[in-house]
Amino acid sequence: MIVIDSHGAILSFSAAAERMFGYAEGDVAGQNVKMLMPDPDREAHDAYMDRYMTTGVARIIGIGRVTTARRRDGSNFPIELSIGDADTPHGRVFTGFIRDLSERQRTERRLNDLQVELSHISRVSAMGSLAAALAHELNQPLTAIANYMEGARDLLDTPDAAALEMVREALDEAAGQSIRAGQIVRRLRDFIARGESEKHIESLRRLVTEANALALTGTGVAAIDVSIRLDSLADDVLVDRIQIQQVLLNLIRNAVEAIQGAGQRQLSGPGHGAARRRIEIRSRADGDDMVVITVADSGPGLSHTIQQHLFEPFQTSKEQGMGLGLSISRTIVEAHGGRIWAEPADIGGAAFHFSLVRAAAAQHPDD
Known part of the structure; x- marks a missing residue:
């Protein structure tokens, strides 16, 4: 538990807080509580306090949320x-109750690792079954196409009127079999995508802040500034929370890896430095029906070759990647009625955008 005054100065720092943050109460008494926050919360804290004291409009007071804190050692x-908050004879005070989620998230990561391994085994098994099904279903039309084309080729050795008529028929039959093969693939694809997730109205701010806290945990990102700017007027979205947080996790972790992979190359040269190591997460309303979320990084960006096949399965620029993350993200976003795309970021790297249906639009489709 930490108690602060209306200016953000720490009045009380419990023994549990001392163990959690690594500071003694005497070290922090009278200091601004933002010393316990990483950016971007550290940078925005004073403005938030001033706004609340002026307007009385609360963003997080009275509402629990998952976020990130900073220990004495910088981690x-x-x-x-x-x-x-409460009014006292000495002025308004704010009490923060803080629970360290590190152990819970370590447990969740261990469970997640097990689930990922089981999912991998399941995917391999499913891919084997799918390959067998495709081989069985496509064998007949592909064999027929080959036979018709070989027969047409042989008929062209004696191209009289009768032979040309038979060639024409053979080509028509081959075209029909190719259409049949395409229909088989589409039926399988539709079958795989048929399941619908259970969607609820969720706060986009909560989805982003929770996913960001989880994505940055244990990645050694103390030197990366994360800026979160979300449109408060386009906050409610109709989504499957777990699936959309999986998309956010994937995009944020990709951004971290892009910056870390760039190494010192991105930090060298005049005018660079910490500002180069930056992730921006933004949202904006897109008309009355949609909201667009952007995850941008200051990494090296995407090559033209990679960008052409970015969302295709098994396409990756990572040494250890399977190339499924962005493909799965696209499937999730499209199943939610949105789309996902990438383009160069205005902070130097890559910007991934995806759209979601706003809850108001889903509730009133005829408006």
């Missing part, structure tokens, strides 16, 4: 934060 860790 970041995930927390669950609940804030309450």
Whole structure:
């Protein structure tokens, strides 16, 4: 538990807080509580306090949320934060109740690793079954196409009127079999995509902040500034929370890996430095029906060759990657009625955008 005054100065710092953050109460008493926050919260904290004291409009007071805190040694860790306020004879005070989620997330990661391994085995098995099904279903039309084409080729050795008529028939039959093969593939694809996820109205701000805290945990990103700017007027979305957070996790971790993979090359040269190591997460309303979320990084960007096949399965620029993350993300986003795309970012690297249906639009489709 931490108690602060209306200016953000720390009044009380519990023994549990001392163990959690690595500071003694005497070290932090009177200091601004933003010293316990990483960017971007550290940078925005004073403005948030001033806005609340002026307008009385709360963003997180009275609402628990998952975010990130900063220890004395500079390391970041995930927390669950609940804030309450009260008027006292000495002025307004704010009480923060903080729970360290590191152990819970380590447990979740261990379970997730097991689930990923099981999922991998399941995917391999499914791919084997799919390959067998495709081989069985496509064998007949492909064999027929080959036979018709070989017969047409032989008939062209004696190209009289009768032979040309038979060639024409053979080509018509080959075209028909190719259409049949395409229909088989489409039926399989539709069968795989048939399942619908259970969607609920969710706060986009909560989805982003929770996914960001989880994505940055344990990645050694103390030197990366993360800026989160979300449109408060386009906050409610109709989604499957787990699936959309999986998309966000994938995009944020890709951004971190892009920056870390660039190494010192991105930090060398005049005018660079910490500002080059940056991730921006933004949202904006797209008409009355959709909201667009952007995850941009200051990494090296995407080559033209990679960008052409970015969302195709088994296409990756990572040494250890399977090339499925962005393909799965595209499937999830499209199943939610949106789309996903990439383009160069205005901060130097790549920007991934995806759209979601706003809850108001889903509730009133005829408006």
